[in-house]
Amino acid sequence: MALDERKKVILQAVVEDYINTAEPVGSRSISKKSDLNLSAATIRNEMGDLEEMGLLTQPHTSAGRVPSTLGYRLYVDNLMQKYEITASEVEKLQDAVELKMKELDKIVRAVASTFSNITGLPVIGVLPTAETGLVNNIKVVAVDPGAIMVIISDKSGIIKNKLLRLKTETSEEYIKHLNEILNENLSGLTLSGINLNNIMKVQTAVGENPEILTSVLELVHEAVSEIDTKQIFVEGLSNIFSFPEYNNIEKVKEIFSAMENKENLTQLISAMPNNGTIKVMIGDEVPVEELKTNSVILAPYRVSDKLCGVIGVVGPARMDYSKIISVLEYFTNQLSDVLGDKFGKRNEPISALLESGSEGEE
Amino acid sequence: MALDERKKVILQAVVEDYINTAEPVGSRSISKKSDLNLSAATIRNEMGDLEEMGLLTQPHTSAGRVPSTLGYRLYVDNLMQKYEITASEVEKLQDAVELKMKELDKIVRAVASTFSNITGLPVIGVLPTAETGLVNNIKVVAVDPGAIMVIISDKSGIIKNKLLRLKTETSEEYIKHLNEILNENLSGLTLSGINLNNIMKVQTAVGENPEILTSVLELVHEAVSEIDTKQIFVEGLSNIFSFPEYNNIEKVKEIFSAMENKENLTQLISAMPNNGTIKVMIGDEVPVEELKTNSVILAPYRVSDKLCGVIGVVGPARMDYSKIISVLEYFTNQLSDVLGDKFGKRNEPISALLESGSEGEE
DNA sequence: TGTTAGCACTCAAAGAAACAGAGTGCTAAA
DNA sequence: TTTAGCACTCTGTTTCTTTGAGTGCTAACA
Numbered sequence A, B: 001m002a003l004d005e006r007k008k009v010i011l012q013a014v015v016e017d018y019i020n021t022a023e024p025v026g027s028r029s030i031s032k033k034s035d036l037n038l039s040a041a042t043i044r045n046e047m048g049d050l051e052e053m054g055l056l057t058q059p060h061t062s063a064g065r066v067p068s069t070l071g072y073r074l075y076v077d078n079l080m081q082k083y084e085i086t087a088s089e090v091e092k093l094q095d096a097v098e099l100k101m102k103e104l105d106k107i108v109r110a111v112a113s114t115f116s117n118i119t120g121l122p123v124i125g126v127l128p129t130a131e132t133g134l135v136n137n138i139k140v141v142a143v144d145p146g147a148i149m150v151i152i153s154d155k156s157g158i159i160k161n162k163l164l165r166l167k168t169e170t171s172e173e174y175i176k177h178l179n180e181i182l183n184e185n186l187s188g189l190t191l192s193g194i195n196l197n198n199i200m201k202v203q204t205a206v207g208e209n210p211e212i213l214t215s216v217l218e219l220v221h222e223a224v225s226e227i228d229t230k231q232i233f234v235e236g237l238s239n240i241f242s243f244p245e246y247n248n249i250e251k252v253k254e255i256f257s258a259m260e261n262k263e264n265l266t267q268l269i270s271a272m273p274n275n276g277t278i279k280v281m282i283g284d285e286v287p288v289e290e291l292k293t294n295s296v297i298l299a300p301y302r303v304s305d306k307l308c309g310v311i312g313v314v315g316p317a318r319m320d321y322s323k324i325i326s327v328l329e330y331f332t333n334q335l336s337d338v339l340g341d342k343f344g345k346r347n348e349p350i351s352a353l354l355e356s357g358s359e360g361e362e
Numbered sequence C: 001t002g003t004t005a006g007c008a009c010t011c012a013a014a015g016a017a018a019c020a021g022a023g024t025g026c027t028a029a030a
Numbered sequence D: 001t002t003t004a005g006c007a008c009t010c011t012g013t014t015t016c017t018t019t020g021a022g023t024g025c026t027a028a029c030a
Helices: A005-021 A027-033 A040-052 A069-079 A087-099 A104-119 A172-186 A196-206 A210-227 A237-242 A249-260 A262-269 A321-344 B005-021 B027-033 B040-052 B069-079 B087-099 B104-119 B172-186 B196-206 B210-227 B237-242 B249-260 B262-270 B321-344
Strands: A123-130 A135-144 A147-154 A159-165 A232-235 A279-281 A294-302 A307-316 B123-130 B135-144 B147-154 B159-165 B232-235 B279-281 B294-302 B307-316
Touching (some): A005 A040, A027 A040, A069 A321, A087 A104, A104 A307, A104 A321, A135 A172, A135 B135, A147 B147, A159 B159, A172 A196, A237 A249, A237 B249, A249 A262, A262 A294, A294 A321, A307 A321, B005 B040, B087 B104, B104 B232, B104 B307, B104 B321, B123 B262, B135 B210, B172 B196, B237 B249, B249 B262, B262 B307, B294 B321
Antiparallel strands (some): A123 A307, A147 A159, B123 B232, B123 B307, B147 B159
16 A cells, blocks of 8 residues: 555644644544545545554554554654754753853753753763773872872863872872872773783882872772763653653653663663764664653764763653754754863864863762 | 550550551451450540540541551650661661762762662752851862863862863963962852952952953852752652552652752751751651651761761651661761761871772862 | 440442443445 | 445443441440
């Protein structure tokens, strides 16, 4: 059976009506709402065809039709209109970015939170990670008599720091010494490169006060492993309360427990293609068992060549794909721009003075 | 009417049965379970009396009895037995503390999370805050050519740091200069002390590069205000799903929205007495409208003389007061000990070398 | 006087039956 | 090819009935 123009129009109408109402769509309402000027009976016939083609399904014999995964897929790939971002949405994004100009992590979270707000959906995100955490520079600073801070900067521009509380005071010279030895031995190494071998080397080089050294090395290790560990977060999960799909306690419990499980989130994220495009997973295309009645849309963002992350939404398969995809695209593009400006192109001899920003601490 | 010994035993039995089963307690089950050897009819009479005294209520005429707020209160104040902490609970706490020996914030959160785990209840907590954030020392460090870090230490021992990304490089001398000026002008000031006046003074003292200075001052301000702002967190809220009280979507929505509201949390926390004791709020004693069917138990912990925080639980009025109070007491005591050792007594000339720890960053 | 057995009564929760309404598929006519 | 009409199906809601746990009261008993 061919999918002629009229069938497409009807399919689109069904999908959009269902997205709005969450109720199975009957022939009569399509007949009235669409401008095809066809009677309910005709629509009925067409809908029968669409069902036969696997694009629509009936929850039960005498109910209206609901899009199938395939139906949504066709809609997303071919039928839907591009949603135009509104001024107010742009403004909200701007506010989120402006307000938190200070920290990389916080900008991403603020943008994610705003996105969750605009779409009314739970958002899942991954903070910027480097592909390989190469130690660039290690700095040990005496903060006050009882504490030193270890600051590790990574080749891709991430900076992490750790505080070390001491019970005895250390001398300026010792710290200077420590700085030199650490940089000599660890610069340019990856996480896996910082192994027992190197540590032994550093330890013999420093000689005295091995306890402080051990702690410092531990912190360096921790920092580097944080740099190339994907940190996944979920924002606005309680947004699902607003969907009739989740007006039942069992469903709510299910999605909460599913989203609290790190493994599930990792699995979702790992479904991202690495060609920089948006990934739309509809219904049973979602690779997590407990989420197969939902859809997931993910988009990548980039900070610099080496740093990237992901933002996306999770929600009922009946979601406003058009709007969400447009807004998500816009948000991740903007995010890439803003972050890229601030963190990516630091070596350019721009005359402008500075941009303030802090990230990745603790 | 007098509350004789037998009535007390019966009240206790009712409360404990209700805590376990969540079902209104009938006279027959008390007659069987308690070792009073009385018939259901006798118990019935006594329960009638207890109801008259306002200690028990009936959900409806032909149901069993349920403790009233007053009944719980009497139970908590006079009747309940002290719960003995189990070895496994001690062990879990130890694990939580050991595992995260590095950071003040994280230890508190880890303990809170473990506590939530053991009690099966949502936990509410406040990170350590100082009563007045007096600036002790400001350190500006060049991390790499494009970034400087500002580290602010507070008189009470909290250390915060902020990263500042630059587009131009700065000289070592400028940074040294900055360090001196900042400490000269801002040491010993409180948040409110860092006002336009001081800032102007610093600005004229530095002279060149006012943009960097402005940013640095902004960061200092931010850091100090973070130090004396109460940071409230909630852990394990989805634990409420395991209570029959919350097997209904409306209730779940209600508690989620109530607990997402910062104002409510602040209101709860502000109900803490400042004499260092545990606060138990039962049912309508809870000062938040949406939580009046629940109970809240809060306990303070101290890091040093000036630093303190709060940990507690929120859950159905039918909660295991005995266990929760004992465990909470134990946890906060341990927390105070551990943190006090690490962060409070740093000036003692202890021969031991060091303890590692980091906190308050970002 | 305190305790207990017995009984009538109450009420919520669960199940069964009746009903309304939205939607379908099919047939026959336009 | 489209449409009107009609019988049929199925869900959700309402109403009624039944069941069972629990009470309060009364009268008898120790």
